[in-house]
Amino acid sequence: MTVRAAVAGASGYAGGELLRLLLAHPGVGIGALTAHSNAGQRLGGLQPHLLPLADRVLVDTTPENLAGHDVVFLALPHGQSAAVAEQLGPDTLVVDMGADFRLKDAGDWETFYGSPHAGTWPYGLPELPGARAALEGTRRIAVPGCYPTAVSLALFPAYAQGLAEPEAVIVAASGTSGAGKAAKPHLLGSEVMGSMSPYGVGGGHRHTPEMIQNLSAAAGERVTVSFTPTLAPMPRGILATCSATAKPGVTGESVRAAYEKAYADEPFVHLLPEGQWPATASVYGSNAVQIQVAYDPAANRIIAISAIDNLAKGTAGGAVQSMNIALGLPEDTGLSTTGVAP
Ligand SMILES: NC(=O)C1=CN([C@@H]2O[C@H](COP(=O)(O)OP(=O)(O)OC[C@H]3O[C@@H](n4cnc5c(N)ncnc54)[C@H](OP(=O)(O)O)[C@@H]3O)[C@@H](O)[C@H]2O)C=CC1
Ligand SMILES: CC(=O)N[C@@H](CCC(=O)OP(=O)(O)O)C(=O)O
Numbered sequence: 368m369t370v371r372a373a374v375a376g377a378s379g380y381a382g383g384e385l386l387r388l389l390l391a392h393p394g395v396g397i398g399a400l401t402a403h404s405n406a407g408q409r410l411g412g413l414q415p416h417l418l419p420l421a422d423r424v425l426v427d428t429t430p431e432n433l434a435g436h437d438v439v440f441l442a443l444p445h446g447q448s449a450a451v452a453e454q455l456g457p458d459t460l461v462v463d464m465g466a467d468f469r470l471k472d473a474g475d476w477e478t479f480y481g482s483p484h485a486g487t488w489p490y491g492l493p494e495l496p497g498a499r500a501a502l503e504g505t506r507r508i509a510v511p512g513c514y515p516t517a518v519s520l521a522l523f524p525a526y527a528q529g530l531a532e533p534e535a536v537i538v539a540a541s542g543t544s545g546a547g548k549a550a551k552p553h554l555l556g557s558e559v560m561g562s563m564s565p566y567g568v569g570g571g572h573r574h575t576p577e578m579i580q581n582l583s584a585a586a587g588e589r590v591t592v593s594f595t596p597t598l599a600p601m602p603r604g605i606l607a608t609c610s611a612t613a614k615p616g617v618t619g620e621s622v623r624a625a626y627e628k629a630y631a632d633e634p635f636v637h638l639l640p641e642g643q644w645p646a647t648a649s650v651y652g653s654n655a656v657q658i659q660v661a662y663d664p665a666a667n668r669i670i671a672i673s674a675i676d677n678l679a680k681g682t683a684g685g686a687v688q689s690m691n692i693a694l695g696l697p698e699d700t701g702l703s704t705t706g707v708a709p
Contacts, residue, residue, distance in 0.1 A: 376442030392701030430454035449485035468509035491689035513681030521673035524629035526586035604647025645674035654684035
């Protein structure tokens with residue numbers, strides 16, 4: 368079976384990484400490539416690493432250009448996907464890599480994104496309880512945010528197995544590609560190189576409600592989240608350091624056993640051997656997630672650390688993984704757990 372896929376936002380970082388993965392996917396043929404300000408340009412001038420597609424010309428992001436495909440990926444800025452998606456038929460698999468359909472609570476959406484809520488689609492993080500079943504056969508997928516991917520995978524086993532109190536503290540470092548390709552003053556090389564800095568401090572980051580949604584569902588009670596993102600001088604990668612107070616009776620052994628149970632059969636999540644710690648360099652360009660967990664008896668806290676590539680498992684790889692499930696393909700088709708090093 369070969370499906371024909373269109374990519375809206377093909378000139379951006381997420382669209383570019385998606386095309387890199389789709390070029391290696393045996394079940395996908397690449398159809399229309401759309402953009403906005405770069406419509407009319409050769410892809411090779413914007414994504415020079417995608418050599419097999421260099422002479423393809425970007426077209427406008429219109430329903431006409433996206434029609435006639437089996438799968439349409441939307442790698443557009445927040446708030447742009449809903450209007451495009453509603454023009455696509457119910458038989459088309461629409462995979463939204465933006466935020467528009469991730470949140471269930473309309474109030475949360477309005478508070479953090481400042482526009483009317485478009486709706487909620489099956490959530491593309493297959494490792495979460497119940498998520499795979501919701502993705503099977505669906506024709507609409509909301510790909511999670513990059514930080515919520517890293518944080519939810521680091522912490523949900525502790526909540527799902529009743530080991531952690533409902534308050535999580537998270538500090539995560541992201542590479543600069545997480546902010547997209549558009550020029551922003553704080554992303555100038557001279558600002559980023561040789562420096563790390565926090566942003567969105569104090570509960571203001573828009574990924575906070577998405578983390579609360581995922582962790583609360585796992586816990587069966589509302590989990591509060593204190594989330595501090597930081598910008599790291601690297602192009603890709605997220606390292607999320609997450610902790611929560613342990614419930615009475617928790618030990619290092621019970622925490623380890625909970626994570627081993629949660630991830631025993633997951634193709635992309637690798638619980639590292641004890642004593643080895645996640646590193647962004649180890650997952651560069653791959654769909655793998657590295658996780659390690661420890662119990663700090665002096666502080667009575669569970670500490671879970673994850674590393675992902677924000678553009679791979681954190682966006683495009685997660686999108687392909689969920690597409691595979693929706694189409695009934697083996698989940699790992701076209702995806703690799705092999706990174707690039709050094
Ligand atoms: N970067 C990351 O790590 C992650 C990104 N995402 C999500 O993926 C989506 C794309 O992000 P990213 O690739 O980083 O962003 P970029 O800024 O790199 O790319 C944005 C893309 O959208 C196009 N675009 C911009 N404005 C419009 C518009 N008004 N209508 C239609 N197309 C438009 C751009 O076209 P043109 O170049 O022609 O202007 C470009 O192709 C976002 O929703 C983001 O949240 C999700 C998880 C992680
Ligand atoms: C470093 C950096 O700026 N990262 C982005 C997150 C990117 C992402 O995954 O988020 P969305 O898909 O929700 O846009 C940020 O903090 O806004």
